[in-house]
Structures are given as C-alpha cells and as structure tokens.
Amino acid sequence: VYEGILRRQSLRESAARTYARSLPIVPVRARGLTIEGADGRRYLDCLSGAGTLALGHNHPVVLEAIKKVIDSGAPLHVLDLATPVKDAFTTELFATLPSRFADDARIQFCGPAGTDAVEAAFKLVRGATGRSGLLAFTGAYHGMTAGALAASGGAEDVRVTRLPFPRNYRCPFGIGGERGAEIAARWTENLLDDPKGGTPAPAGMILEPVQGEGGVNPAPDGWMRRMRAITEARSVPLIADEVQTGVGRTGAFWAVEHSGIVPDVMVLSKAIGGSLPLAVIVYRSELDTWQPGAHAGTFRGNQLAMAAGTATLAFVRENRLAERAATLGARMLARLQALATDHPTIGDVRGRGLMIGVELVDPEAAPTGDSPEPPPAPALAAAVQQECLRRGLIVELGGRHSTVVRLLPPLTLTDEQATAVVDRLADALAAAER
Numbered sequence: 346v347y348e349g350i351l352r353r354q355s356l357r358e359s360a361a362r363t364y365a366r367s368l369p370i371v372p373v374r375a376r377g378l379t380i381e382g383a384d385g386r387r388y389l390d391c392l393s394g395a396g397t398l399a400l401g402h403n404h405p406v407v408l409e410a411i412k413k414v415i416d417s418g419a420p421l422h423v424l425d426l427a428t429p430v431k432d433a434f435t436t437e438l439f440a441t442l443p444s445r446f447a448d449d450a451r452i453q454f455c456g457p458a459g460t461d462a463v464e465a466a467f468k469l470v471r472g473a474t475g476r477s478g479l480l481a482f483t484g485a486y487h488g489m490t491a492g493a494l495a496a497s498g499g500a501e502d503v504r505v506t507r508l509p510f511p512r513n514y515r516c517p518f519g520i521g522g523e524r525g526a527e528i529a530a531r532w533t534e535n536l537l538d539d540p541k542g543g544t545p546a547p548a549g550m551i552l553e554p555v556q557g558e559g560g561v562n563p564a565p566d567g568w569m570r571r572m573r574a575i576t577e578a579r580s581v582p583l584i585a586d587e588v589q590t591g592v593g594r595t596g597a598f599w600a601v602e603h604s605g606i607v608p609d610v611m612v613l614s615k616a617i618g619g620s621l622p623l624a625v626i627v628y629r630s631e632l633d634t635w636q637p638g639a640h641a642g643t644f645r646g647n648q649l650a651m652a653a654g655t656a657t658l659a660f661v662r663e664n665r666l667a668e669r670a671a672t673l674g675a676r677m678l679a680r681l682q683a684l685a686t687d688h689p690t691i692g693d694v695r696g697r698g699l700m701i702g703v704e705l706v707d708p709e710a711a712p713t714g715d716s717p718e719p720p721p722a723p724a725l726a727a728a729v730q731q732e733c734l735r736r737g738l739i740v741e742l743g744g745r746h747s748t749v750v751r752l753l754p755p756l757t758l759t760d761e762q763a764t765a766v767v768d769r770l771a772d773a774l775a776a777a778e779r
C-alpha cells in the first residue's frame with residue numbers, strides 16, 4: 346500500500362514536487378511534533394508544514410475550534426462577508442500586533458496563500474504611490490506567483506530581475522556582521538539616491554526580518570532600523586513579510602518587534618491560519634486608496650481557517666510561547682554551536698527563536714571565488730537530511746545551495762524533544778560525514 350501510494354503519486358504529479366522527493370514518507374497521523382507514516386514509523390517533524398504549525402500538528406485547541414464552527418452550522422465559505430468567526434479572528438490578530446501599528450491599521454483578507462498576500466501588498470503600494478518597481482533583497486523568498494517570484498532572490502542575484510515584470514531592484518541583505526550590514530545599507534542608499542542612474546523611486550521595499558528559505562538569515566536589528574529610516578526619508582512604503590517569522594516563531598510575537606520598527610505593511614500567512622490556509626495584509630490606513638472591489642478573491646473567507654487561527658494566536662499569546670521560543674531556541678543554538686567545534690563541516694549556526702539554520706561546508710575543498718570561506722557542501726547536506734530521516738527526524742534544507750539544514754519545530758516543543766532533535770541531528774551529521 347505504502348509503496349503503491351508513493352509510486353502512483355510520483356508518476357502523476359509534476360516533477361516540480363519538492364518535499365515528496367526528499368522526504369519519501371506517507372503521513373497518515375500526526376500530533377504535536379510527531380508524524381506517523383503509513384508504515385507505522387514515527388518522525389519528529391521539524392519542518393512543521395514549512396513553518397506553519399506554531400502549535401504542532403492537530404493541537405487540541407485548534408481541533409476544538411474547527412469542530413465548534415462545524416457543529417454550530419455556520420457556513421464554511423463566506424467570501425468576504427462579516428461573520429462572528431471573522432470578527433473574533435480580526436480582534437485577536439489586532440490584539441497581538443504592535444500597538445503603534447495596530448492603532449491605525451486596516452486589514453485586507455487575501456488568499457489563501459502567503460504569495461497571494463505578497464501580491465496584494467505589491468498592488469496596494471503601487472496603487473498608493475503611483476510607482477511600479479519593488480526593492481527586494483538577495484536571498485529573499487516571497488512566493489511563487491509572478492510578482493512574488495520577481496521579488497525573490499533567484500540563483501542569480503541580479504539587480505534587475507530577468508522576468509518581464511516591473512523594474513525591480515535587488516539590494517544586498519544586511520548580513521555579514523556589522524561591517525556587512527553597513528555596506529549593504531549604503532548600497533541601498535546609493536541605489537535610491539543615484540543621481541546619474543536615473544533610478545525611479547520604487548513603490549515599496551519588501552524584506553523578511555529573518556530570511557527563511559534563503560537559508561535562515563536573521564537581519565540585524567540595526568540594519569532593520571536603517572531600512573526603516575531610509576524608506577521613511579524617501580516616502581517608500583516598507584513591507585515586512587512575516588509569513589514565516591510571525592506568531593512567536595523568532596522569539597517575539599512578530600519579528601519586527603526585535604528592532605522596534607513599525608512597517609507600513611505586514612504580510613501574514615502560515616501560522617495565522619492555525620494549519621489551514623489563510624493570508625492577510627495589515628497596513629497603515631493612509632495607504633488604503635483602494636476603491637470597493639479593488640481587491641477580491643473567492644477564498645478569502647475560510648471560516649475554519651479563521652477559527653483555527655484565532656485559537657492559535659490566542660494560545661501563543663496566553664501561554665507566552667514567543668518567550669518560550671526565545672529561551673528554547675537559544676539553548677538549541679548553543680548546543681549546535683558547541684557541536685560545530687567538533688565538526689568543521691558546520692560552517693555556521695544561526696537563527697532566532699525556533700527558526701534555526703546549520704550551514705554545511707566542505708572544509709577540505711579549496712575556497713572558491715573571492716570568498717575565504719570553505720565552499721558549500723550540497724551533497725553532504727542532502728546526506729544529512731536522509732540520515733535524519735533514517736533516525737526519525739524531518740528537516741528541510743534551504744539557502745542558495747540547499748546547504749542550510751533548517752529547524753522550524755512547533756513552539757510547543759518540550760525540553761526533552763528539543764534535546765532529541767539536536768541529538769538526532771548530531772548523529773545524522775556524524776553518519777553523513779563517514
């Protein structure tokens with residue numbers, strides 16, 4: 346049965362399948378951190394629906410909230426009509442947002458994916474500014490629809506994307522220590538102020554406070570504040586893509602809180618739907634130049650997702666799971682950093698809260714290009730992922746060369762589970778090195 350399912354899907358589904366290729370399991374049951382395959386094997390799931398499951402799989406409060414809507418006889422599909430379920434979701438969401446932002450904010454339900462909300466954000470700032478290009482960063486990931494893809498950093502980090510979309514600008518993301526962040530910030534400033542290049546002002550700047558798919562790159566708080574100052578001085582709306590970083594994941598309820606900046610637009614999805622599809626943008630009311638019907642979408646009113654989302658947001662807030670993520674994440678990071686002293690294949694360990702990345706390199710190969718660092722080790726990273734799977738641990742790879750092992754466990758992770766995750770990863774690394 347198990348093999349049959351895998352074979353039939355691999356024949357019928359597009360070769361674009363991603364997770365199914367590297368994680369050949371057939372999940373049939375799940376609870377919290379654990380997924381059970383059709384073959385009865387159990388796995389610790391540190392992929393968590395690509396960072397969606399703040400409370401893990403099938404958390405009782407989420408299941409209860411979904412059942413309550415079903416049992417109440419409420420319509421499951423309501424387009425964008427006002428309902429008690431939607432009212433509760435909006436109220437809870439606004440209660441979690443930084444108050445300086447929420448006090449003057451509007452919400453637009455988009456949907457149902459993160460990429461839809463990214464498109465909506467672009468459309469909003471283009472409409473409000475009358476400008477077209479977007480300023481985005483190297484290593485960025487914003488989704489797979491045309492506009493979001495054009496703003497994502499592809500393999501070739503070019504300044505102007507090759508896709509036939511409005512002129513976009515690509516700036517270096519502010520990593521690489523204090524010096525790297527400063528150089529990156531000046532780069533952006535120069536681009537915007539370039540008197541000869543004739544750079545038209547962009548409609549907006551979009552950034553992730555911690556890049557996820559790009560390989561877990563936390564933006565330094567100082568660089569975030571610089572980006573806020575640079576955009577504010579030039580009246581360029583700043584869009585914070587918190588699709589992956591939101592809802593406590595990085596150790597603050599929203600990752601922009603670390604730097605204290607107030608963006609103009611926040612793009613939210615993944616965890617806000619409590620494991621069901623939901624995506625919104627929240628933005629400064631001044632940007633709301635939209636006329637009735639200016640933004641629509643059939644699937645903006647998924648009542649089950651809103652109820653699951655309300656339960657998730659409330660649970661994270663009431664149980665201070667953001668603080669928990671900060672403490673536990675720091676502990677896991679320290680253990681992984683200690684591991685790096687025995688493993689020269691670990692080029693870097695970084696992260697924020699429970700968004701952690703372990704970058705694998707080839708310490709024996711000669712450095713390539715201009716970089717003095719050892720080159721990336723994609724074959725080793727793929728082997729580590731497979732060795733993890735053999736040990737019952739699901740991890741995802743990220744980064745430009747797919748060499749960053751990413752951990753995105755639920756915020757409900759226990760101390761024992763955190764220990765087990767690091768232990769299994771350490772074993773897997775040792776086995777893959779052999």
Ligand code: PMP
Nearest residue numbers: 458459460486487488557588589
């Ligand atoms: N933005 C960020 C920061 C993301 O991590 C993702 C998904 N990984 C998206 C946007 C796109 O979301 P979706 O896959 O739901 O379209």
